[in-house]
Amino acid sequence: MKVSMTVNGNDVTNEIEPRVLLVHYIREVLGLTGTHWGCDTSNCGTCVVLMDGQPVKSCTVLAAMAAGHDIRTVEGLASGGSLDPVQQGFMEEHGLQCGFCTSGMMLTARALLDKNPHPDATEIRQAISGQICRCTGYATIVRSVQWAAAHPAGTGVDDAPAADEVLDGTDTPVPDFATEIVDTEVKA
Amino acid sequence: MQIPAPFDYVRASSVDNALELLQRHGTESRVIAGGHSLLPMMKLRLARPEWLIDINDLYELDFILRDGDTLRIGAMTRHTTLLESDEIAGIFPIVRDAESVIADPIVRNRGTIGGSLCQADPAEDLSTVCDVLGAEAVIRGPAGERILTMADFHRGPYETAVGQDELLCELRFPLRPRSSSAYEKVERRVGDWAVGAAGAAITLAADGTISDAAVGLTALGLDGTLAEAADVLRGRHPAEELFVEAGRLAAAACDPVDDQRGPVDYKRHLADELTRRVLRLACTRAAKTQEG
Numbered sequence: 001m002k003v004s005m006t007v008n009g010n011d012v013t014n015e016i017e018p019r020v021l022l023v024h025y026i027r028e029v030l031g032l033t034g035t036h037w038g039c040d041t042s043n044c045g046t047c048v049v050l051m052d053g054q055p056v057k058s059c060t061v062l063a064a065m066a067a068g069h070d071i072r073t074v075e076g077l078a079s080g081g082s083l084d085p086v087q088q089g090f091m092e093e094h095g096l097q098c099g100f101c102t103s104g105m106m107l108t109a110r111a112l113l114d115k116n117p118h119p120d121a122t123e124i125r126q127a128i129s130g131q132i133c134r135c136t137g138y139a140t141i142v143r144s145v146q147w148a149a150a151h152p153a154g155t156g157v158d159d160a161p162a163a164d165e166v167l168d169g170t171d172t173p174v175p176d177f178a179t180e181i182v183d184t185e186v187k188a
Numbered sequence: 189m190q191i192p193a194p195f196d197y198v199r200a201s202s203v204d205n206a207l208e209l210l211q212r213h214g215t216e217s218r219v220i221a222g223g224h225s226l227l228p229m230m231k232l233r234l235a236r237p238e239w240l241i242d243i244n245d246l247y248e249l250d251f252i253l254r255d256g257d258t259l260r261i262g263a264m265t266r267h268t269t270l271l272e273s274d275e276i277a278g279i280f281p282i283v284r285d286a287e288s289v290i291a292d293p294i295v296r297n298r299g300t301i302g303g304s305l306c307q308a309d310p311a312e313d314l315s316t317v318c319d320v321l322g323a324e325a326v327i328r329g330p331a332g333e334r335i336l337t338m339a340d341f342h343r344g345p346y347e348t349a350v351g352q353d354e355l356l357c358e359l360r361f362p363l364r365p366r367s368s369s370a371y372e373k374v375e376r377r378v379g380d381w382a383v384g385a386a387g388a389a390i391t392l393a394a395d396g397t398i399s400d401a402a403v404g405l406t407a408l409g410l411d412g413t414l415a416e417a418a419d420v421l422r423g424r425h426p427a428e429e430l431f432v433e434a435g436r437l438a439a440a441a442c443d444p445v446d447d448q449r450g451p452v453d454y455k456r457h458l459a460d461e462l463t464r465r466v467l468r469l470a471c472t473r474a475a476k477t478q479e480g
Contacts, residue, residue, distance in 0.1 A: 001197060017194065018194075018195055018196060018197035018240070019191060019192045019193070019194055019195060021191070021227075024189075024191075040189065040190040040231065041190075041228060041231075042224055042228065042295060043379060045292075045294060048294060054268075054297045055293075055294045055297060056294060056297055056298055057224075057294055057295065057298075060223060060224050060227050060228065060295075060298070061223065061227075061298070062197070062223070062227070062240075064197045064242070065220070065223065065242055065244060108294065126293060127293055129292050129293060129378040129379070130291070130292025130293055130294040130295060130378065130379055131292075131294070
């Protein structure tokens with residue numbers, strides 16, 4: 001069947017099987033692998049995307065059901081060359097460790113802040129309660145969202161670097177611990 | 189990777205169109221609303237419909253309407269809408285109590301009241317809510333509309349009176365003065381099914397005595413409401429010893445199963461304790477409506 005929807009502001013149309021889940025459509029058909037695929041059972045929330053501005057678990061929505069709707073993925077967070085305050089907040093407050101839950105967490109945070117620009121810590125914890133951070137880094141995730149709430153886009157208080165500066169990674173030095181780990185012999 | 193077996197997909201454009209599609213595609217067709225029960229079952233191949241009829245475009249079933257002495261809620265009303273409705277929270281605080289612990293906030297953006305009731309999971313919170321509030325289910329089919337009490341609606345686990353060619357369209361709740369309600373659930377973690385839960389609705393007479401009461405349990409092996417508890421409460425002034433007695437009756441009447449969520453004696457203890465708590469809270473809330 002043919003499905004058409006808007007993804008990060010772009011109109012997309014594809015021929016797919018009706019049983020294709022939205023997460024696989026986004027990752028495999030559209031090639032947007034920033035949306036992660038985790039538990040498959042709508043428990044972990046790593047696959048969260050925004051559908052008409054509301055967070056949904058894309059492993060439990062058919063791509064066919066999303067047809068005609070407006071989908072936003074993590075790739076659609078940065079705009080005009082600037083990171084979304086939520087992305088900047090996750091950088092400032094170390095909101096990620098392994099990064100697996102991060103895109104879903106950031107999209108939920110974006111939807112929360114759009115609805116409630118000044119959430120308290122409890123409201124943030126409730127908003128992300130359907131998502132699992134396997135590194136258990138919840139305290140820093142909450143602080144990251146609070147940072148974003150305190151630095152809304154367009155207020156001039158954020159000095160977010162341009163998105164391409166951050167994302168191309170060319171200037172990122174290899175941290176020392178990485179070489180240390182490689183050099184360490186594993187003892188049987 | 190969990191992927192459903194192949195099926196054909198069609199989107200209904202209206203209730204009439206959904207009913208036509210159900211007739212056309214017959215017994216191998218299933219209606220999908222929020223999809224957070226049906227899709228997981230399809231992934232596990234516990235459900236293998238040949239046709240999925242998507243009713244998410246039926247905005248005509250997404251409403252909360254006060255109509256005389258009745259509150260009408262459309263079957264496609266999402267959990268999030270129910271949770272956030274101040275109007276419902278004012279009339280039936282049990283709905284916000286229950287909705288705040290149903291699944292998680294993201295699942296609640298998709299799940300619907302109609303889908304929850306039709307899935308008829310024994311641990312479904314809204315079944316208990318509808319039972320204690322004395323709701324009626326409005327069902328449409330080829331033969332027209334029929335209205336069932338919750339006792340007639342429920343048939344057992346995963347089974348309701350809604351026929352293959354029918355659609356649950358609406359729930360109707362009677363509005364009663366000097367009434368209130370409460371719900372409390374024990375769950376292992378956010379998003380899990382209840383270990384156990386209890387709901388209560390209370391109506392006070394002008395003199396402050398309890399004129400009507402309903403107590404229901406979730407996931408604890410009690411169908412419908414507990415008549416014995418209502419009998420104990422009716423005609424009496426709200427008092428702790430009544431709640432204790434109702435809790436004892438609830439624990440005796442329920443029939444929980446031993447499973448990974450807990451042993452039978454623990455679940456009976458929950459039936460007792462949670463019944464006391466929801467009665468206490470519902471009576472306190474009802475007394476406040478009387479003062480107001």
